[in-house]
Amino acid sequence: MTDGASGVLLAVETRDGAIRETSKELFGLGRTLAGELGGPLGAVVLGSGVEAAAREAAALGADRVLVADAPELAAFTVDAYAKALDAAIDATQPRIVLLAGTTAGRDLAPFLAMRREAACLVDCVRLAWQDGAWVGTRPVYQGKLLTEVRAPGDGLTFATIHAGAVAAPEPDPGRISETTPLPLQFAPGEIRVTVTDLVQAPAGPTNLEQAEVVVVGGRGLGEAANFRLAEELAEVLGGAVGATRAVTDLGWRPHYEQVGQTGKTIAPKLYIGLGVSGAVQHTVGIRGSETIVAINRDPDAPIFKMADFGVVGDVHEIAPKLAAKLRAVRGA
Ligand SMILES: Cc1cc2nc3c(=O)[nH]c(=O)nc-3n(C[C@H](O)[C@H](O)[C@H](O)COP(=O)(O)OP(=O)(O)OC[C@H]3O[C@@H](n4cnc5c(N)ncnc54)[C@H](O)[C@@H]3O)c2cc1C
The missing domain is CATH 3.40.50.1220 (TPP-binding domain)
Known part of the structure; x- marks a missing residue:
């Protein structure tokens, strides 16, 4: 375990300046786990033009909100998002990072876990802290069976949470949290993928x-x-x-x-x-x-x-x- 590591960090995805539903779902689970660990619930809000989303993260229960706001984060690329999430992990020293089981979350979690030699539990429908270890429950064989996966709790762990598996908490708009901008500088060529177009399903x-x-x-x-x-x-x-x-x-x-x-x-x-x-x-x-x-x-x-x-x-x-x-x- 890294010295001083505590609590939970949520990787919060945004769309059009608001928190995506799948990321909102992480907050209730994050609060429960942070309570069990006796540490804070941090959230890094990722995107471009995300001031309102940062306030939403506070309302949904984050104790500390890091704002990763940059034009390079307007659309998901693993290079840009991994850099932002990496910086947020360094700043908050969590014991576990929770990501939604979206395209971005499924790319980012194993990518960063591999880089940091951390454990990675994917596609969990349940996640618990039990006797000093992480226990995830995930569907296998196209959902016909559920299996339990464990990660030792003595190092950093990443986990992706299956969309719709846990409910989003009710926001408390009056709630205020410590909000800090996360400074990010991208070198030319650092982001290897260029997103040319996003095709949005009609609302x-x-x-x-x-x-x-x-x-x-x-x-x-x-x-x-x-x-x-x-x-x-x-x-x-x-x-x-x-x-x-x-x-x-x-x-x-x-x-x-x-x-x-x-x-x-x-x-x-x-x-x-x-x-x-x-x-x-x-x-x-x-x-x-x-x-x-x-x-x-x-x-x-x-x-x-x-x-x-x-x-x-x-x-x-x-x-x-x-x-x-x-x-x-x-x-x-
Ligand atoms: C790796 C992998 C991933 C896949 N992912 C998905 C996925 O995400 N979603 C998905 O849906 N499939 C997925 N599939 C495909 C899946 O296996 C099936 O091929 C697909 O779901 C079949 O679609 P269907 O029921 O429309 O067609 P068919 O299997 O062709 O069924 C058509 C049905 O319509 C009935 N029918 C025909 N005419 C009439 C009529 N006039 N009136 C009433 N009934 C009629 C037939 O009796 C038949 O049961 C995946 C396959 C693989 C290998």
């Missing part, structure tokens, strides 16, 4: 991870134009449209709508699958759904094994009837 009802209702269309819809069936149902229910990988691979829908192992993990109140077979790589992303409804013409389709309600039939016939019925019930 609003298509925000799959937040939607209470998600209607996923599969290859069984037959062609891209038939996604109007999914759109109609989503519209009447105030939900979002998602897609299987078969569909995004065919170019019928954009990749950001993909749900599953290599897409988004969703946990809506209601999931409706239209012509979705229910391959494990898809269902691993929908396990958190409260109610699963499937329409498929094959009675042996695997999706029916996990569906709460299933309709065996042609989606082109059933989906419009369902939309019409719902519209009538809802008076829309």
Whole structure:
């Protein structure tokens, strides 16, 4: 253990000047672990133009906020973000660094752990401090099993937390924390990757991870134009449209709508699958759904094994009837 190391440091990602939802989720867990360690909860807010996000970090419970604000941090590159996080670790000497299980977090944690010869626990759905060691719980075999991973608590440890695994705490806007700018200088050529464009998924009802209702269309819809069936149902229910990988691979829908192992993990109140077979790589992303409804013409389709309600039939016939019925019930 590094002399004087204590507490927890959160790597806080921002988007458009605000803390990303997945990073907000780190604060509750961070507070609990800092309490168990008897150390402070630090947060390094990473991005460009992040003054408001730094205030948000204080409101969410950080004792000390480091502000890594630089144009080079506007978009994620491992070189720039690793430099900022490295500087924050030197400044705060934490025992553990928590990162969200985002693209950035999954890149940064092993990169810095390797550089600092530290332990790294990835994709944890739970993380606990037990008898002087870190114990993480993570899904394996596409979420079919959970496994426990341990890291000795006597050195610096990095951990990434699975999106949606822990709840974000309620912010206390009146809370004030010590806030310090983190000075960063980047040499020419130090950042080896240039981000030329960011393609943002449209906000609003298509925000799959937040939607209470998600209607996923599969290859069984037959062609891209038939996604109007999914759109109609989503519209009447105030939900979002998602897609299987078969569909995004065919170019019928954009990749950001993909749900599953290599897409988004969703946990809506209601999931409706239209012509979705229910391959494990898809269902691993929908396990958190409260109610699963499937329409498929094959009675042996695997999706029916996990569906709460299933309709065996042609989606082109059933989906419009369902939309019409719902519209009538809802008076829309
Ligand atoms: C490494 C890896 C990662 C992957 N990641 C993902 C992922 O993130 N997300 C994902 O979704 N997949 C993923 N996949 C792909 C996955 O294995 C499946 O191939 C995919 O989910 C199948 O999509 P689908 O259900 O739309 O298509 P299909 O498997 O082709 O199923 C279509 C279904 O529609 C039904 N159907 C056909 N016509 C009709 C009709 N008229 N009415 C009603 N039902 C009808 C059929 O009975 C069938 O069950 C991944 C695969 C690999 C190898």
